[in-house]
Amino acid sequence: MQVTQFLKHHFRHFNAAALIDAAEGYKTHLANGNKMLVTLAGAMSTAEMGIILAEMIRQDKIHAISCTGANLEEDIFNLVAHDFYERIPHYRDLTAQDEEDLLNRHMNRVTDTCIPEMEAMRRLENTVLKFWEKADQEGKAYFPHEFFYQILLSGDLEQYYQIDPKNSWMLEAAKKNLPIFVPGWEDSTLGNIYAGHVISGDIKNVHTMKTGIQYMMELADWYTQTAKEESTMGFFQIGGGIAGDFPICVVPMLHQDLQRTGVPLWGYFAQISDSTTSYGSYSGAVPNEKITWGKLGKDTPKYIIESDATIVAPLIFAIVLDM
Numbered sequence: 001m002q003v004t005q006f007l008k009h010h011f012r013h014f015n016a017a018a019l020i021d022a023a024e025g026y027k028t029h030l031a032n033g034n035k036m037l038v039t040l041a042g043a044m045s046t047a048e049m050g051i052i053l054a055e056m057i058r059q060d061k062i063h064a065i066s067c068t069g070a071n072l073e074e075d076i077f078n079l080v081a082h083d084f085y086e087r088i089p090h091y092r093d094l095t096a097q098d099e100e101d102l103l104n105r106h107m108n109r110v111t112d113t114c115i116p117e118m119e120a121m122r123r124l125e126n127t128v129l130k131f132w133e134k135a136d137q138e139g140k141a142y143f144p145h146e147f148f149y150q151i152l153l154s155g156d157l158e159q160y161y162q163i164d165p166k167n168s169w170m171l172e173a174a175k176k177n178l179p180i181f182v183p184g185w186e187d188s189t190l191g192n193i194y195a196g197h198v199i200s201g202d203i204k205n206v207h208t209m210k211t212g213i214q215y216m217m218e219l220a221d222w223y224t225q226t227a228k229e230e231s232t233m234g235f236f237q238i239g240g241g242i243a244g245d246f247p248i249c250v251v252p253m254l255h256q257d258l259q260r261t262g263v264p265l266w267g268y269f270a271q272i273s274d275s276t277t278s279y280g281s282y283s284g285a286v287p288n289e290k291i292t293w294g295k296l297g298k299d300t301p302k303y304i305i306e307s308d309a310t311i312v313a314p315l316i317f318a319i320v321l322d323m
Contacts, residue, residue, distance in 0.1 A: 003318040015307050022270040022303035023319035029234045029268040029301070030061065030320075035226060036268070037247060040067035041239025041283075043110045045074035047310045049238075050169035052317045057172040061320050063233075064179040064222070066247040069188025072145060072180070075170040076152070077120035080160040084116040125193050127156050132197065136208040143210045143218070144190075145180040149173075179222050181215045183246035212246075219250050224263055232267025238309045240275050240283020252294035269296055270303040272312045 011020050030036065038056075040049070044067075056062045078085070088094070091112045102109055106117035115121070131147050142150070151157060152174040165171050173180060185191050197203045227233040237244040254260040269290070275283035287302035296302065305312050 001322060003315070003323045007315060007319060015305050015312075018303055018305045019307075019312055019316060020319070022305060023316040025268055025270065025301045025303060026234070026236065026316065026320050029232075033230070034232050034234055034267055035063035036061065036234040036236055037064040037066060038062050039235070039237045039239075039244040039247060040065065040071040041237075041241045041243040042068075042309065043070060043074060044238060044309065044313075045071045045078060045169070046110045046113055046115065048078065048167075049310070049313060050075050050078070051167045052314045052321075053169040054167055054172040055321060056317050057169060057176060057178060058166075059321060061317075062178070063226075064181070065173065066181040066183065066219075066243050068241070068243050069144065069182055069185040069191050071243070072148065072170070072182055072185070073124070073188055073190050074115070075168055076124055076148060076157070077115055079163055079165070079168045079171065080123055080157055081116055081120035082162040084119040084162075086114040086116075088112050088114060121189055121193075123160060124157075125190070127151055128190065129197060129202065132194065132203055132208060136203045136205055139205075141205075141208050141210050143180075143215065144182050144185045145173075147209075149177070179218075181219050181247055183212050183215060184242045185209075185212065216246070216250065216253070219247060220254055220258070223250050224254065224260060227264050227267075229262070229264055232264045234268035235266045235270075237269070237271040237273075238313050240271070240273060240281075244271070245282050248290065248295050249293075255294055265297045265300060266295060268301050270305070270316075272305050272307065272309040272316075274306065274308055 008020060011017060026036065053062070086107060088109065089112055091109065099109070102114060107114035108117060128147060128151060131150055135142055135147075148170060152171050186195070194203070194209055198206050223233060235248060237248075248266065251263065251265055254263045269287055271287065273283060275281055277284045277286055287296060287304055290296040291298055
């Protein structure tokens with residue numbers, strides 16, 4: 001409880017107070033028998049959010065995840081190639097020539113961290129392609145996260161592990177068969193690689209990989225079965241973008257397009273955002289705007305912390321975990 005006690009003593013106003021309120025709201029939501037969906041935007045996996053996210057999954061504090069394709073794959077890149085990553089603390093001082101030098105070394109930069117192409121991306125491609133081709137030849141189709149679950153649970157990558165496996169949120173999710181929804185998976189490194197293998201003919205049927213529309217259908221069925229009047233679903237959004245916008249839209253879709261009016265609205269909402277409230281930006285939209293779209297109700301507990309998610313999310317999770 002040392003972290004929690006420190007935060008509650010010092011975090012009293014402004015974004016600090018909003019952090020405490022959101023964390024306590026999260027705990028209350030779960031204590032009332034409800035469940036929580038967490039969304040991951042940006043490059044949270046490369047920021048090694050997996051260390052505490054995996055613990056949240058282990059302790060059943062997270063019941064579903066919506067994430068970008070980048071977060072899905074980058075947790076596994078980190079799992080198998082962590083020792084080859086390079087941190088560049090003075091990235092703001094890099095010249096265009098410095099950036100080109102990194103390119104020539106096959107080091108792809110995400111802010112202050114470089115992901116090694118050969119040890120991470122190509123190593124994973126060599127394994128995942130076997131699973132893609134097998135499914136293709138058998139006439140089967142799976143979601144992107146299901147292919148990763150198959151690979152992780154098969155043990156094929158264990159020889160390459162370079163971090164403690166308990167710090168991989170994808171591995172913990174695979175063990176629990178956690179529902180994951182990955183809108184826009186095509187906008188990822190492995191999405192590009194998959195397209196390349198379809199073009200080259202290694203994969204005959206492009207639909208061997210299930211699509212975003214099928215993810216929404218899966219999400220609609222999962223939400224209908226999971227969220228009941230006596231047990232609502234919470235929404236904890238890390239960042240903005242498609243990882244958050246895609247899943248939150250399932251409720252108005254269920255109500256307005258499928259006439260499943262008995263399905264409850266989201267029962268809790270919190271967002272960590274570094275996007276300035278502005279003009280037409282979903283990432284910068286305040287929670288109340290979502291009321292007009294039928295996503296949240298006027299009485300839904302709503303929180304927004306305008307800060308860096310790599311700082312805020314671990315602190316909120318620490319409170320939820322009673323650390």
